[in-house]
Amino acid sequence: xxxxxxxxxxxxxxxxxxxxxxxxxxxxxxxxxxxxxxxxxxxxxxxxxxxxxxxxxxxxxxxxxxxxxxxxxxxxxxxxxxxxxxxxxxxxxxxxxxxxxxxxxxxxxxxxxxxxxxxxxxxxxxxxxxxxxxxxxxxxxxxxxxxxxxxxxxxxxxxxxxxxxxxxxxxxxxxxxxxxxxxxxxxxxxxxxxxxxxxxxxxxxxxxxxxxxxxxxxxxxxxxxxxxxxxxxxxxxxxxxxxxxxxxxxxxxxxxxxxxxxxxxxxxxxxxxxxxxxxxxxxxxxxxxxxxxxxxxxxxxxxxxxxxxxxxxxxxxxxxxxxxxxxxxxxxxxxxxxxxxxxxxxxxxxxxxxxxxxxxxxxxxxxxxxxxxxxxxxxxxxxxxxxxxxxxxxxxxxxx
Numbered sequence: 001x002x003x004x005x006x007x008x009x010x011x012x013x014x015x016x017x018x019x020x021x022x023x024x025x026x027x028x029x030x031x032x033x034x035x036x037x038x039x040x041x042x043x044x045x046x047x048x049x050x051x052x053x054x055x056x057x058x059x060x061x062x063x064x065x066x067x068x069x070x071x072x073x074x075x076x077x078x079x080x081x082x083x084x085x086x087x088x089x090x091x092x093x094x095x096x097x098x099x100x101x102x103x104x105x106x107x108x109x110x111x112x113x114x115x116x117x118x119x120x121x122x123x124x125x126x127x128x129x130x131x132x133x134x135x136x137x138x139x140x141x142x143x144x145x146x147x148x149x150x151x152x153x154x155x156x157x158x159x160x161x162x163x164x165x166x167x168x169x170x171x172x173x174x175x176x177x178x179x180x181x182x183x184x185x186x187x188x189x190x191x192x193x194x195x196x197x198x199x200x201x202x203x204x205x206x207x208x209x210x211x212x213x214x215x216x217x218x219x220x221x222x223x224x225x226x227x228x229x230x231x232x233x234x235x236x237x238x239x240x241x242x243x244x245x246x247x248x249x250x251x252x253x254x255x256x257x258x259x260x261x262x263x264x265x266x267x268x269x270x271x272x273x274x275x276x277x278x279x280x281x282x283x284x285x286x287x288x289x290x291x292x293x294x295x296x297x298x299x300x301x302x303x304x305x306x307x308x309x310x311x312x313x314x315x316x317x318x319x320x321x322x323x324x325x326x327x328x329x330x331x332x333x334x335x336x337x338x339x340x341x342x343x344x345x346x347x348x349x350x351x352x353x354x355x356x357x358x359x360x361x362x363x364x365x366x367x368x369x370x371x372x373x374x375x376x377x378x379x380x381x382x383x384x385x386x387x388x389x390x391x392x393x394x395x396x397x398x399x400x
Contacts, residue, residue: 001396002026003389004073004081006066008123011035013065016385017079020393023386027079029072031065034122046072048079062122063129070133084130084139085392087178087384088123090116091143093169098146098391100399101127101139109141116228138399140392147177150219158227172231174223176204180213181220182387183328183380188218190365190378191323200324201315203308203342204382205332207280208236212308214315222318224311230266234307236279239269241307274300285337305341312342316349316375324376325351333364333379343377350374 001021007014016028029046037058044055044065055072059065073079088095092112099105106127113120130139156172157165164170180202187202188195195218202213210233214222224232224240234240247261254260272279275296277287281304288297316322326332327339336358343353352373361368361379369377 001393002080002082003085003392004083005085005087005385005388005392006123006126007087007385007388008062008119008126010118010122013062013069013126014385015069016389017073017081018386018389020389023389027073028385029069031059031069034059034062034065036060044068044072048076062126066126066129067133081137083392083396084134084137085388086123086127086139086141087388088141088143089119089145089175090173091141091145092173093171095141095143096146096149098140098142098395100395101131101141105141106131138396140395142178142388142391144175144177145173147181148172148174148213148220148223151222155222170227172223172226174211174213174220175225175229176209176211176213176223177220178384178387179204179328179382180211180215180223182384183326183382184215184218186365186380187324187326187378190367190380191376193323194218198324199319199322200326201312201319201322202326202328203312203332204329205308205327205335205338206235206329207282207331209238210235210308210329210331212311212315214318216319222315232307233311234274234304235270236281237267237270237272239265239273271300271304274303281331281338282335285335301341305338308338309342309346313346313349322350322375324378326378326380328380328382333381336361336368339368339377339379351377353377 003018003020005016005018011034013031013034017026019026027048029044031044033040033042041056042059044057046053046055057068059068090112092115094108094112109124113124151172151174158170183202184198184200185195187200188198198215198218200215202215204211209229211224213220230238232240250261271281271284275284278284284297284300287293288301331338339358340353343351352370354368354370358368365378365380367376367378
C-alpha cells in the first residue's frame, strides 16, 4: 500500500509517499510559502529517489498546495497514493486516539480547530480538499496529542477551580506524541525488549519546539508541554514554564492586550529572548565561550540545559527503574554538547555518559552511555512521517 503522509504547517505542506509495509520512501518534498504572496515565489521542493526539482507555482492556500502536489505525483503511475495520512496537532478531549476520516470525524474536528490555531485549521482545510478531489482514497488523522491520552488525571489536572477545567477543557494535553511514540518503539527494538516493558524518558529537542515525555510500560504518563505547546522547557522562541503572576503582570503592562503578551511569550522569548542574538541554541553554544562574549550567551546556554536536566531528574523519579534516556530531533540527535550538559554528573540516577561515544555518535541509533551505566543513553533519529504511515496502514487494514 502506498501511503501519502501530509504534515501541514501554517505556511507549508510537507509530504512523503511511503510504500507499506516495507517502509520504502518513493517520493517526498515540501510546498513552501503557501498562502499570501511573499517576497519570494511559492514553490514545491519535490524529490523522487535521488532526483530533486524545484517547481515554482502559486498556492493561495493548503488546498491549492495539495492539488499541485498531487499533480506531481499523478504524473507517474508508480507514485499514485492508495491512502492519505494527515498529521493533526491537537485533538483535545474529543480525540483520544487516531481516526479514519468520515463525516462524523470531520464534524468533531471543527470543534477542536481553535485549540491549535496555526496548525489545526489549515490541516482541516486540507482534509476537506483531499476528500473532495479524491473521495475514493481512505484518509486517516494521526494526532500529536493521542499518545498522551494515557497521562493519569492527577498528572493532567491543573489545580484551578474544577468548574473551569471541566467546562473549558483546561488540562494538560501534551504534544510531540507522534515523535515520542516512534522513538520509544525504536528504543525498544534497539534494546531487544517489548515496547510494553519499556520504561524511559524521551527528550524531543527540536530547533524550534522541545518536550520531555515520561514513559512507563511503553505508554506516556507525563509530558512537559501542557494545555498548549508553550508550557515546559525553554525553547527557541517560547518561554516554557513561567510563574502565572509574571503573565498577569505582563497583561497589566500591556493594558490587557492578551494577543501582544501571547506573541511575546511564543515568538520573542526562550533562546531568542534571553540571548538577544539567535533563536537557535546551536548558534548560542558556538559563541558562548568565545573571548569577550557577552555573559548573556553563557547564561542562555546554561538556562536551556538546566531546564532539560531538571525535568529529566523529575521524570526519572516518575518512571522508576528506567531502561533508557532517549535524545531525538534536531538538537537531541546532532548536538553532543547538549546531551553531555544534561547527563553529566547524573550517576545518582543511574546515568553514566561516555564522553568519547557521545562525541562520535554520528551514525544513529547510538548508545552513548558507559558500559556500566544502569540506564542506557540513546540518540535516535525521529521520523514522524514514517510513524504516521505506520498508523495509517494499520488503520486502513483494520477498517477494510
